[in-house]
Amino acid sequence: KAGVTQTPRYLIKTRGQQVTLSCSPISGHRSVSWYQQTPGQGLQFLFEYFSETQRNKGNFPGRFSGRQFSNSRSEMNVSTLELGDSALYLCASSLLAGSTGELFFGEGSRLTVL
């Protein structure tokens, strides 16, 4: 079956702009979580959605938001982009809650903020 799909794969934005990233989970998976990956900082948890509800949020400013649709697809939005937002944004889906079993990651969306 198809894996986790993230779009777009690469994007370049300038400071102050906003960006929307999309994630399509594996069919049947109800949980989608988002992580920011930067060199030396590992994977930092942004938020997790389960059955269209945000279940947990990481320590990121309110400029970072997300949502999940009834088909489990998820989007995350970053407003008023800053240089420090440049990173690889990884989405992961899981059958149940993200803390209980395997996460299946997408290939990521690499955001560069100029």
Add this chain to the structure above:
Amino acid sequence: GENVEQHPSTLSVQEGDSAVIKCTYSDSASNYFPWYKQELGKRPQLIIDIRSNVGEKKDQRIAVTLNKTAKHFSLHITETQPEDSAVYFCAASTNSGYALNFGKGTSLLVTP
């Protein structure tokens, strides 16, 4: 949020040697501890996990041990091979039941 500390940040071993990566966590409610491997330019993939009711788990050349009292867990790779070269991340579940806290990763290099 809760922290997961991972050491070392880089590790270089010769082919055939063993590699050990250690992690500590702070949330006593954590009960699920996975390890992910990320090869260069690829997505992270689960290689092994352990739950709090188990002290050790093995899968061929890979093993994980958990000490709940000390709040630390370790990944052991025996008979390392060049294809084991990658970044390894440990993680611990959170008390919310959602989200994982990841360590910052260990870059393992296995030289022939």
